[in-house]
Amino acid sequence: MSESLSSRETSFLINEEPTPAKRFNLFLRRRLMFQKSKQSKDSIFFRDGIRQIDYVLSYVDDIKKDADIKAERRKEFEQNLRKSGLELEIEDKRDSEDGRTYFVKIHAPWEVLATYAEVLGIKMPIQESDIPRPEHKPFNCMLTPVKLPESVKYPRPEYFTVQFNRHRQELFLIDDKSTFFKSSSRNRIVYYILSRCPFGVEDGKKKFGIERLLNSNTYSSAYPLHDGQYWKSSEPPNPVNERHILYKNWARFSYFYKEQPLDLIRDYYGEKIAIYFVFLGFYTEMLFIAALVGLACFIYGLLSMNNNPSSMEICDPNIGGQMIMCPLCDQVCDYWRLNTTCWASKFAHLFDNESTVFFAIFMGIWVTLFLEFWKQRQARLGYEWDLVDFEEEQQQHQLRPEYEAMCKHRKMNAVTKEMEPHMPLFRHIPWYFLSGATVTLWMALVVTSMVAVIVYRLSVFAAFASFMESDTTLQEVKHFFTPQLATSLTGSCLNFIVILILNFFYEKISAWITKMELPRTYQEYESSLTLKMFLFQFVNFYSSCFYVAFFKGKFVGYPGKYTYLFNVWRSEECDPGGCLVELTTQLTIIMIGKQIFTNIKEAIYPLVFNWWRRRKARTNSEKLYSRWEQDHDLQSFGQLGLFYEYLETVIQFGFVTLFVASFPLAPLFALMNNIVEIRVDAWKLTTQYRRPVAAKAHSIGVWQDILAGLAVLSVATNAFIVAFTSDIIPRLVYYYAYSTNTTEPLAGYVNNSLSVFLIADFPNHTVPLDKRDVVTCRYRDYRNPPGDENKYLHNMQFWHVLAAKMTFIIIMEHIVFLVKFLLAWMIPDVPKDVVDRIKREKLMTVRILHDFELNKLKEKLGLNPNEFAKHVMIEENKMQLAKSTI
Numbered sequence: 001m002s003e004s005l006s007s008r009e010t011s012f013l014i015n016e017e018p019t020p021a022k023r024f025n026l027f028l029r030r031r032l033m034f035q036k037s038k039q040s041k042d043s044i045f046f047r048d049g050i051r052q053i054d055y056v057l058s059y060v061d062d063i064k065k066d067a068d069i070k071a072e073r074r075k076e077f078e079q080n081l082r083k084s085g086l087e088l089e090i091e092d093k094r095d096s097e098d099g100r101t102y103f104v105k106i107h108a109p110w111e112v113l114a115t116y117a118e119v120l121g122i123k124m125p126i127q128e129s130d131i132p133r134p135e136h137k138p139f140n141c142m143l144t145p146v147k148l149p150e151s152v153k154y155p156r157p158e159y160f161t162v163q164f165n166r167h168r169q170e171l172f173l174i175d176d177k178s179t180f181f182k183s184s185s186r187n188r189i190v191y192y193i194l195s196r197c198p199f200g201v202e203d204g205k206k207k208f209g210i211e212r213l214l215n216s217n218t219y220s221s222a223y224p225l226h227d228g229q230y231w232k233s234s235e236p237p238n239p240v241n242e243r244h245i246l247y248k249n250w251a252r253f254s255y256f257y258k259e260q261p262l263d264l265i266r267d268y269y270g271e272k273i274a275i276y277f278v279f280l281g282f283y284t285e286m287l288f289i290a291a292l293v294g295l296a297c298f299i300y301g302l303l304s305m306n307n308n309p310s311s312m313e314i315c316d317p318n319i320g321g322q323m324i325m326c327p328l329c330d331q332v333c334d335y336w337r338l339n340t341t342c343w344a345s346k347f348a349h350l351f352d353n354e355s356t357v358f359f360a361i362f363m364g365i366w367v368t369l370f371l372e373f374w375k376q377r378q379a380r381l382g383y384e385w386d387l388v389d390f391e392e393e394q395q396q397h398q399l400r401p402e403y404e405a406m407c408k409h410r411k412m413n414a415v416t417k418e419m420e421p422h423m424p425l426f427r428h429i430p431w432y433f434l435s436g437a438t439v440t441l442w443m444a445l446v447v448t449s450m451v452a453v454i455v456y457r458l459s460v461f462a463a464f465a466s467f468m469e470s471d472t473t474l475q476e477v478k479h480f481f482t483p484q485l486a487t488s489l490t491g492s493c494l495n496f497i498v499i500l501i502l503n504f505f506y507e508k509i510s511a512w513i514t515k516m517e518l519p520r521t522y523q524e525y526e527s528s529l530t531l532k533m534f535l536f537q538f539v540n541f542y543s544s545c546f547y548v549a550f551f552k553g554k555f556v557g558y559p560g561k562y563t564y565l566f567n568v569w570r571s572e573e574c575d576p577g578g579c580l581v582e583l584t585t586q587l588t589i590i591m592i593g594k595q596i597f598t599n600i601k602e603a604i605y606p607l608v609f610n611w612w613r614r615r616k617a618r619t620n621s622e623k624l625y626s627r628w629e630q631d632h633d634l635q636s637f638g639q640l641g642l643f644y645e646y647l648e649t650v651i652q653f654g655f656v657t658l659f660v661a662s663f664p665l666a667p668l669f670a671l672m673n674n675i676v677e678i679r680v681d682a683w684k685l686t687t688q689y690r691r692p693v694a695a696k697a698h699s700i701g702v703w704q705d706i707l708a709g710l711a712v713l714s715v716a717t718n719a720f721i722v723a724f725t726s727d728i729i730p731r732l733v734y735y736y737a738y739s740t741n742t743t744e745p746l747a748g749y750v751n752n753s754l755s756v757f758l759i760a761d762f763p764n765h766t767v768p769l770d771k772r773d774v775v776t777c778r779y780r781d782y783r784n785p786p787g788d789e790n791k792y793l794h795n796m797q798f799w800h801v802l803a804a805k806m807t808f809i810i811i812m813e814h815i816v817f818l819v820k821f822l823l824a825w826m827i828p829d830v831p832k833d834v835v836d837r838i839k840r841e842k843l844m845t846v847r848i849l850h851d852f853e854l855n856k857l858k859e860k861l862g863l864n865p866n867e868f869a870k871h872v873m874i875e876e877n878k879m880q881l882a883k884s885t886i
Contacts, residue, residue: 042228042627044238046089046107052178055190056628057104057210059219061093070218077199077213078104084193085112097625101220105628108190110177114166116189117181123386124180125159125173126848131837133158145257152249152261155242160844161386171852179239184270184694187224191693194222223690226631227268230687242268243686251682256675260682263384269685270694271385275378276642277678279700280649282377284674286370290656291671293362294664297355301664308349309746310731315342319750326559326757326777328573329461330766335774338750344485348581351662352726357812360661360718364816365823367657367711371704372827378699379830383838387698403520423518431517438513439532442506443539449498450543457491458569488582492589495544499590500597506536511640526643527702533643534706537651541590545659548583549717549725558792559757559779562766574780580726583662591655591666595673598648603680606635606688637685637692645681646703649674653707657714661721715820719812723805727753733801752797754778758786 044053059074061067078088091103117124133154147153164172174180181189191210198208199218213219227243228234230251234241246268250261260281266274305311314320320339327333382388407421510532519525553574557563563571574582613633656670685692723729734752739745756776759767776786782798784790 041625042234042238044225044227044627046087046105049237051087051107051109052183052186053105053225053628054108054183054186055106055194055222055224056631057106057219058221058628058632059102059104060100061102070216073199073207073213073216073218077197077218080197080199081106081193084197085109085115086190086193091626091628097629101629101632103628103632106190106194108186108193112193113181113186113189114164114169116192117164117185118166120189120192121163122181122185122189123161124164125161126171126845127160127173129158129160129841130844131158131840134833146259148249148259148261152245152264153259155261155264155267158384160841160848162845162849168852171849182267183224183227183239183242184266184268187691188270188694188696190224221632221636221690223631223636224693225627226691228627229630243691246682247686251679251686253676253679253683256679260678266385269692270696271387272695272697273642273685273692274385275381275697275700276645277681278377278381279374280645280674280678280681282374283370283649283653284671284678286366286373287656287667287671287674290363290366290667293366294359294660294667297359297664298350300355301350301353304353305346305349308346308353309744310727310750311342311345311349313747313750314338314345323751323754324774324777325754326779327766327768330562330570331768334768335772335777338754338778344581351584351664352580352728354728355664356661356726357722357728359664360722361812361816363657363660363718364715365819367714368820368823369827371708371711372824372829374704375829376827376831376834380834382698383834383841387696388838400519400522400525403518406518423520428517431513435513435517435528435532438509439535442502442509442536446502446536446539446543449502450495450547453491453495453498453544454547454565454572455569456494457487457572458565460490461487461572485585488585489589492544492586493593495586496590496593499540499594502540503537506540507533510536523701529640529643530647530702530706533647534650537647538654541594541651542654542658544590545583545586548579548586549659549662549721552582553579554724558755558781558783559777560761560763560766560792580662580721583659583721583725587655587659587663587666591652592669595652595669599673599676599680602684606684609635610688631690634690635688637689641689641692646700650703650706650710654710657710658717659721660714661718662725711820715813715816716809719809719816722812723808729805729808730801733797733804737800738797753780753782755781755783756785757792761786 043049045051046053059070062070082088085108087107087109089105089107091105093100093102096103159173162171172180194210196208197210198206199213200207210219210222214222228238228241230243230247232241233244242264246261246264249255249258250265260277262274262278262281265277317339320342321337323338325336325338327335403421403423407423409424410421510529514525514529514532517528519528552572555563556571556573565571610633652670652673656666660666730753731746731749734749735745738752739748741747755778757779758776759774782795782801783792784795786792
């Protein structure tokens with residue numbers, strides 16, 4: 001038997017319709033023949049062992065009524081691929097693991113790569129760079145444990161590069177044509193051809209693109225190959241297994257403290273995925289500073305908790321124990337003593353103390369530094385990864401195949417002066433209206449669900465209060481597990497579940513509507529989807545926090561004249577310790593719950609999915625079947641895989657910045673999550689997903705504008721939280737304006753902050769059912785006492801406190817915005833050394849091209865010195881002009 005058996009030869013050895021009794025033996029024979037073939041199971045080459053597999057298509061031969069149509073489409077499509085210069089090799093279904101799947105292996109020869117590298121403007125090396133890499137000298141010795149080996153961190157030398165030109169091939173550093181283009185560039189070129197290759201004319205319209213064929217199930221999958229198995233290096237003749245290097249140095253959880261091999265990620269997955277990991281890593285590094293400061297503020301609150309004058313007065317039996325508080329709900333709730341909230345007041349001090357103001361201001365400055373330093377990091381990446389002019393050259397002019405397929409009109413492009421597909425505005429308008437209506441409807445659903453949760457809290461509060469009062473087994477925990485806390489915890493958990501459910505359904509709907517809008521370019525598609533998803537998730541995740549921070553307890557009225565929701569449920573009151581504790585609880589449950597849920601889903605879902613697909617195979621699939629079949633059984637990363645990763649990070653950024661004044665530990669929890677997130681994303685991308693098609697990106701795109709918007713909004717929200725949600729301003733007003741105790745200025749603050757209400761003034765429908773011998777009760781507000789002629793109206797201290805709150809907001813916002821603008825002005829978007837390096841590279845590339853053209857000209861003109869000198873002078877003038885422009 002020869003070492004390589006073709007599909008045709010195999011078909012003679014195997015009966016066309018094996019009986020059930022023989023099926024297993026025939027399967028083993030097929031696997032035995034495959035094992036004996038020249039091509040090993042990890043080969044990434046055609047059967048000849050020379051031509052590398054750049055892309056794989058798969059399909060299943062079915063017997064449905066449209067099978068003939070699909071077969072004709074595939075035949076036409078593959079013929080056109082061959083006409084475009086690609087080389088194809090088909091693996092028969094008899095050689096597949098399941099005996100049903102065909103695999104079409106695609107190889108791009110040198111001529112195709114050279115042509116399309118020029119079309120796509122891919123920059124290739126012409127000379128090794130003489131500019132040394134920047135060295136980070138400060139703390140370099142201390143950072144040695146987190147450093148990667150130089151060979152992993154910098155897998156290739158730095159080069160001067162220019163856009164590839166197939167007519168100037170001798171200009172480029174081509175040692176071996178088979179390895180000159182990186183595998184990421186090769187699969188990017190092949191996908192570009194696949195996405196524009198026609199497969200026929202149907203209904204008078206020209207049909208083309210692999211995406212259409214995948215949507216119609218003509219092909220079941222299309223993907224580039226991984227280099228090899230991730231747990232071991234490849235054996236010759238396969239090239240270096242970069243997947244294994246990534247797994248060993250990046251995707252293992254034991255390397256959580258190590259830096260990322262960013263250049264290797266870029267070489268393997270392309271710039272678009274690599275820049276996401278750069279951003280996530282940079283964001284995590286900056287969170288480390290915020291987490292340290294937040295932890296210091298928390299420790300300060302912890303150390304001063306027992307010395308807090310307000311808590312001491314509330315816990316004192318002679319002060320808080322003598323204050324009878326008004327009922328928190330009608331009829332069912334009873335009067336209660338203030339010292340029952342002793343533990344709640346101490347817990348509130350952890351997050352509501354003097355350091356809160358400092359941390360709110362610090363985070364306003366931190367977010368500015370983060371965005372400005374990220375701009376610098378992005379500019380440095382743009383130079384190092386040859387992306388300085390990328391947006392103008394490619395992304396703006398690249399049309400989506402779906403858009404081209406649906407367009408019947410043509411229009412002159414004002415930039416390229418070429419006729420290109422055009423969709424009239426009237427075709428878009430109906431979908432724009434539907435899109436806007438859908439987003440508005442779902443945001444209304446979010447608000448409705450939030451109101452429903454509020455109703456739940458109002459409804460069950462009385463039940464919790466009655467149950468905890470009557471149940472003797474709960475007497476021991478009543479001093480810290482209050483009805484307010486029980487209602488807040490259950491309401492927050494219920495709200496989190498509703499958030500996840502609404503988010504799941506909206507993701508599907510928004511993706512479908514965006515596709516139907518027919519955006520012109522990929523950038524427009526992502527921008528449209530980003531706007532829809534972010535607007536919804538902003539309302540979905542943050543609305544409950546906004547309610548607790550700025551609305552709860554602000555419009556409750558006073559005893560005898562409470563406000564009611566829908567004239568049925570009495571408005572919620574804040575705990576005597578303030579609403580900041582409830583905001584902290586709400587933020588903690590939603591933020592940490594979302595992070596845990598997302599990480600579990602991201603880690604478990606692809607693992608279970610791939611395990612189930614392998615389980616359905618008839619053998620140990622990891623050991624026997626071919627490289628393309630192993631990748632076929634992995635999960636697809638999808639075009640929107642990266643989009644959801646960015647969305648998750650930006651939503652977390654909102655939690656860290658918008659409400660951080662109420663929870664200084666938020667940056668610490670975000671830091672711990674991101675350390676895990678980087679390795680989870682790396683692990684699933686390297687081990688559980690098919691290799692994504694490499695794509696270029698020069699920035700994080702529209703997400704940067706969203707981050708800037710959140711940064712500005714966070715200054716206002718934190719200022720309002722400090723002013724209206726915490727007790728800092730009322731305490732300061734009392735300290736400076738109303739305190740009469742010179743030795744302990746805050747003594748008596750609790751009594752001063754509670755107003756008095758006469759029990760006899762209670763309406764009959766609000767009086768507790770159990771009559772008590774109580775004359776007056778206290779409530780949290782600044783109102784005149786019962787004996788005053790303007791009883792129960794706001795007193796002068798209320799207006800003093802309100803004026804102080806508004807003054808604080810104005811001062812804090814102006815200080816933070818002034819510092820933000822100064823920092824933005826002082827920190828350049830592009831570092832000086834990067835500007836110099838860009839200028840140096842432009843000068844050197846112009847000089848290299850100049851010398852190259854002169855040498856070619858010299859060879860062409862031969863021994864005509866006068867003509868040669870004339871052309872030399874012209875080229876020298878061009879060189880001087882280039883220098884002056886640089």
